[in-house]
Amino acid sequence: xxxxxxxxxxxxxxxxxxxxxxxHLLDVHKAELGDSVKxxxxxxxxxxxxxxxxxxxxxxxxxxxxxxxxxxxxxTLLLALPRPKMLRRTLQTIAAMGVKKLYLINSSRVEKSFxxxxxxxxxAIEEQLVLGLEQSRDTLLPEVHLRKLFKPFVEDELxxxxxxxxxxxxxxxxxxxxxxxxxxxxxLAIGPEGGFIPYEIDKLVAIGFKAVHLGPRxxxxxxxxxxxxxxxxxS
Numbered sequence: 001x002x003x004x005x006x007x008x009x010x011x012x013x014x015x016x017x018x019x020x021x022x023x024h025l026l027d028v029h030k031a032e033l034g035d036s037v038k039x040x041x042x043x044x045x046x047x048x049x050x051x052x053x054x055x056x057x058x059x060x061x062x063x064x065x066x067x068x069x070x071x072x073x074x075x076t077l078l079l080a081l082p083r084p085k086m087l088r089r090t091l092q093t094i095a096a097m098g099v100k101k102l103y104l105i106n107s108s109r110v111e112k113s114f115x116x117x118x119x120x121x122x123x124a125i126e127e128q129l130v131l132g133l134e135q136s137r138d139t140l141l142p143e144v145h146l147r148k149l150f151k152p153f154v155e156d157e158l159x160x161x162x163x164x165x166x167x168x169x170x171x172x173x174x175x176x177x178x179x180x181x182x183x184x185x186x187x188l189a190i191g192p193e194g195g196f197i198p199y200e201i202d203k204l205v206a207i208g209f210k211a212v213h214l215g216p217r218x219x220x221x222x223x224x225x226x227x228x229x230x231x232x233x234x235s
Contacts, residue, residue, distance in 0.1 A: 001021075001024050001028070001131075001134045001135065002038065002134065002135060002136070002137050003038040003039060003040050003046065003133075003134050003137040004017060004021050004024075004025075004037060004038070004039045004040070004049065004061075004134065005039075005040055005041075005042055005130050005133050005134045005139060006039055006040065006041045006042060006063075007042045007130065010041060010063060013062060013063050014052075014060055014061065014062055014063065015039075015049065015060070015061045015063060016058045016059070016060050016061075017058060017059040017060075017061060018057065018058045022057075022058060022059055025037065025051075025059055026056075031051055031054065031059065032051070032054070033051055033052070033053075033054050034050065034051060034052075035050070035051050036048045036049065036050045036051075037049050037051070037061070038137065039061065039063060039065070040065070040069065040133075040137070040138070040139040041063075041065060041139060042130075042133075042139055042141055043139060043140055043141055044065065044139055045065040045066060045067060045068065045069075045139070046065060046067040046068070046069055046137065046139055047063065047064045047065035047066050047067055048063075048064050049061030049062065049063050049064075050062045050064075069137075069138050069139040069140050070098065070136075070137070070138055071098075072098050072099075072100040072140060073097065073098040073099055073100070073229070073233050074183070074184070074185040074186060074233075075098075075099055075100075075101075075185075075186050075187075075188060075229065075232070075233065076101040076102075076103070076161065076162075076165065076186070076187045076188070077094060077099050077101070077102045077103070077188050077190070077225075077229075078103045078105055078158075078187065078188065078189040078190070079094075079102060079103070079104055079105065079189075079190050079221070079225070080104075080105055080106070080107040080109070080110055080190065080191045080192040080196070080221075081104045081105065081106065081107075081110045081114050081115065081192070082114075082192065082193075082221045082222070083111075083114060084114065084117040084119045086220070086221055086222050087104075087114075087117070087119055087120075087128075088119055088128050089222050090221060090222050090225055091125060091128035091129055091132065091144075092128050092129070092131050092132035092135065093132065093222065093225055093226055094132065094142060094225060094229075095128070095129040095130075095131075095132025095133050095136070095138070095141075095142055096132040096133070096135045096136035096138070097136070097226060097229050097230075098136070098138065098233075099142055099229070100140060100142045100143065101142065101143050101145075102142055102143065102144045102145070103144075103145045103146075103147055103153075104120075104144065104145070104146050104147070105147045105150060105153060105189075106147065106148050106149060106150045106153075107150060107191055107192050107196055107197070107200060108150075108196075108197045108199070108200065109191070109192040109193065109194055109195075109196075109197065110192050115148055120146065125144050126141070129141055129142055129144070150200060150203075151203070154200075154203045154204060154207065155203075155207075158204075158207060159207050159208075161187065162187045162207070162208060162209075164185060165184070165185040165186055165187045166179075166182065166184045166185065166186045166187070166210075167186075167187045167189075167204075167207075167208050167209045167210065168186065168187070168188050168189070168209065168210055168211075168212050169188075169189040169190075169191075169196065169201065169204045169205070169209045169210070169211050169212070170188070170189065170190045170191065170195070170211075170212065170213070170214070170224060170228060171191075171195055171196065171201055171211040171212065171213060172195055172213050172218055173195075173213075174211040174212060174213050175213075176210060176211060176212045176213065177212060177213065178212040178213060178214055178228060178231055178232070179212070179231075179232060180231055180232070180234075181232075181234060182232050182233070183233075186232060187209075188228060188229075188232070189204060189209060190221065190224055190225060190228065192221065193220065193221060194218075195218075214227060214228065214231070
C-alpha cells in the first residue's frame with residue numbers, strides 16, 4: 001500500500017484509521033505519533049495525513065489534501081468474467097492502471113458458477129478496487145457493471161457505448177497486430193481463458209470491433225489485461 005485511501009466521510013479535516021489500514025500503518029510502515037503518510041479521499045483529492053493520535057485501536061490523521069489524482073485512461077474495458085480468484089487480482093490491476101469503466105460480461109466459456117461468486121458483491125468488488133488504487137496512488141474509483149447475457153448486451157447496449165471510440169477485441173486467431181501508443185478513446189474487449197468463441201467474435205466485429213492479437217502466445221487473463229493496456233497506453 002503506497003497510499004491510504006480514505007473511504008468514509010472526513011470530519012473537521014480529521015480521519016480515523018482502523019482495521020486493515022491501521023495494521024498496515026503499524027506493522028509495515030512502523031508509524032509513530034507525528035509521522036506523515038500519503039493519503040487520498042475516495043473520488044477526491046490526495047495529499048498527506050499527520051498522525052496526531054495513535055493506539056492499537058485507531059490512528060487519527062489531520063489531513064492536508066491539495067493534489068489531484070492522476071488522469072484516467074481513455075479506456076472502457078469489457079472483460080469476460082474470470083474465475084473468482086483471478087477476478088480479485090484483475091480488479092486490483094485495472095484499478096492500479098487507471099481504468100475507470102469496466103464491464104464484466106458473459107461468454108460461452110465463462111462457467112455459470114462464476115456468477116454466483118461472493119466476490120461479485122458490491123462490497124467485495126470495491127475492496128479489491130481500493131487495494132489497486134492504494135497501490136498506484138489514485139483516488140478515482142472505477143465503475144463496474146455486470147452483464148450476464150452476452151447477446152442482449154452486444155446487440156442492445158454496446159453499439160451506443162462504443163460510439164466515438166476505437167473498438168478492439170483481443171483474439172489470437174487474427175492477423176491484425178494490436179496497436180501501440182494510441183491516445184484515442186478506446187473500448188477493449190478481452191475474453192475468457194481460450195478467448196471468445198467465433199460466434200462471439202463475429203457479433204463484436206459486426207458492430208464495429210476490430211480483432212487484434214498480441215503475438216503467438218496465449219496469455220492468462222491476469223497477464224493479458226496489463227499487457228494490452230500497457231501496449232495501448234504506455235506511461
